[in-house]
Amino acid sequence: MKRKAFETALPYTLPICVGFLFLGMSYGFLMRSMGFSVWYPMLMSFFIYAGSMEFVTANLLMSAYNPLYAFVLTLLVNARHMFYGISMLNKYKNTGWKKFYLIYGMCDESFTINCTVTPPKDVDKGWFMFFVTLLNQIYWVGGATLGALLGSFITFDTTGIGFVMTALFVVMFINQWEESSDHRPALIGLISSFICLILLGADNFMLPAMALIILIFTLDRKNLDKQEVTTL
Incomplete structure (x- = not known):
């Protein structure tokens, strides 16, 4: 059952893999260029797991300590997830313990797949959504870690690198429009x-x-x- 769900989920996540590896590497390069060690982008990409907010957090860590401002900014940047969560209430029903990880690991790309794709009848829906979420997070954490490691040896001008996140959303919009x-x-x-x-x-x-x-x-x-x- 798990293997079938994994094999079904994998093809849907491969296009995201390419984007996440590139975006994650960009984030890793950016963090290294700002003087942070490899551990920062690796752990932040795992625990925060909110691409746009991670780029913003890089600047927050370099500014004066202001927890209230950080909280409000995070709420504004990621407010869309409240609407995502409401729309996924029925989808996440009867998924058992996986529901907790699905809530934690939901990102824009996982939401798009899990919200629009109905797996075949012989594939468990809960495990399908679980592997979609898990694979996407692996891509992101792997990309950020790889970028941070490479950033230790490769240096270049990172001006404008934060725009890659906007570019990904534009590509996703065009893809959904065409399909x-x-x-x-x-x-x-x-x-x-x-x-x-x-x-x-x-x-x-x-x-x-x-x-x-x-x-x-x-x-x-x-x-x-x-x-x-x-x-x-």
Whole structure:
């Protein structure tokens, strides 16, 4: 059962492996260029396991100690996971002890796979989601550690390296757009974000935009569910 779930999950995670290794190595290089030892990116990538926040944390560690600011900033950067978690409540039912790791290890990429992919009937759903989550975390931790190790010997200008995270989200969006015949969810996200950005500015639009997206999805849930059933 476990082997079948692993073999089913692996192909879905391989494209993410390429991206995570590159992103993780970029993060490892960045941390080494800022003077941190190899242990910092390795342990931070394992325990924090939030790519965008790890890049931000690198700067937080170099600034004055301000736990309240760090808390609020972390909440803003990773607030989307609250919405992810709500939408995965039914998915994680009846998964036993694996549920705790699935909650801890959920990232954008694992959420995308576990939320949209239904494994074959002969594959245990809980183990499938577990291996998707585990493999993605291994890719990220491995990439960050490798980048930190290589950063001990290779030095180069790291200006702009933090943009790789934005680039990954753009690629994921394009991939989802091409694979889905219904572009309403993507358009809802784009239009809602654009409206909030114009009204509230770049520093304040993220949470309101997410709330607006969730509200629209909730109000239009019946139509979206009908479209999903039709697609299946």
